[in-house]
Structures are given as C-alpha cells and as structure tokens.
Amino acid sequence: MKETFEVIEWMKRDGIIEEYAIAGAVGALFYVEPVSTEDVDILVNLNPTQNSFLVSFEPIFSYLHEKGYNNLTQEGVEIAGWPVQFLPVSDSLTSEALAEAQYLPYDDELSVRVVRPEYLAAEATKLGRLKDIQRIGSLLEIDEFDNDRFRQIIQKHDLAERWNRVQDMIDPESEDPRGPTIRL
C-alpha cells in the first residue's frame, strides 16, 4: 500500500491532481483498527482540462498508464496491488472534507493526506450502510475525535436527521462503552 500512496503523492507533485485525501475504509485505517476493504478511495480535486470547465479522469489514467499501471478492475485502477477509486468532490461535504484533510505519517519516510475523522464519520452518516455505521462507532471511540466539530459538520450539511437515526443504531443511550453520545 505504501507504493500506492507514493504514486498518489507523485500525481499531486506532477500536477495531475490538484489535491487529494484518502477517504473510506483506508482513510479510517489511519485512526481505527483495520476493517476489511477491497479498494482505496481517494477524494480528488481534478484540474479542469485546458479550454474547458469540465473535469476529466483522462489525465489520471494516462499518467498511470505511462507508469505501467494498466490494470482496470471492477473496484478501480490497480496500483501496486490495490484497486484505487478516484472520487471527485461532488458536494459541499466532500469539498470541505478535502480542504480540511491533514497529512499523517504512513511510516518514517512517507506522509499522506487523510480525511479527518469527523468528516469520515459525516460521510458514513450520509451513506448509512451497515459497514458505515460500524465505522462511525469505531471513529467515535478515538481520542482525537472532536465532538463539537462533528456536530457542526452534521448541522452545516443537513445531516441531523440521518445522524439521529444512525445514533440510535450505534448507541441508544445504553451502557455499551463504544463512545460518547452526541445529541444535536
């Protein structure tokens, strides 16, 4: 996976993508215990192509092709054994998640940009699948999770109703020590 991250960093340095942040299960991996996933989700801000307002994946695929990463799978383009899905920012939540992402160390040599845990939880709240709810439960447990920041994100992006539903599924005021209850 290190090579996968290195390639993404090169893409940024070479101007293929304007900005990126690791999201999804692999983003959450930086904060919580490993949970099985098949791909690496990368939130990206694509540079619009010349003379066009439209963004295109073509520069990404051309770049990867030149580097020898040609294998396209159902989950995405394979880079060093990991299918990578490039997810362009599509709404205010993902745009903010990308802008607020932080560099975290992978090891002593490499740091990568990762979506903050509060945004990972907000995105998971929006999606609301079983695996997302499980991820929220894990994220709520970590020390660096900022409850106030999360509350603000939820309210700003109209996710209060979804959050109340999700919260009842995670921890309906039980004695389950899975984390703080965040009432809106």
Next chain:
Amino acid sequence: MATDGTPSAILRTQLAAKKRRRKTRAALPMPEKVKLLEKLRARNRAFRAIRERRTAKGLANTNQKSLSRPI
C-alpha cells in the same frame, strides 16, 4: 476484571475488553495495520471464492454436500 456476576455486568466487562482490544489494534503503526488488512482481504477473497464455487454448482451456502442431498 471482577464483576458482580449478573448478565449485564458480564456483558459490560466483555464490551470493555473488546474496546481495549480495538484501541490496541488502532494504535498499531500503519504498516502493521496494512498487514492485518491484507490478511483480512485474503480471507474474504478465499470465502468469496468458496461461495462462488458453491453457487456455480447450485449448492446453498451451507454444509450441503451435493444437489442430491438437500439441506
């Protein structure tokens, strides 16, 4: 950890132990976590392959051994 032995106390103790294990795994360095993730991925792939083979044979995802021996 000592409990008063009631089911809810036992459950609380078990949940607290699980939480401690989750925190320990969450605190591992990223390369270690990636190794664990790769193990999980390999295990899931193996399960999926078994499921697909069984489905292709028309068998249920149970211990059903053959089509002539229904569950």
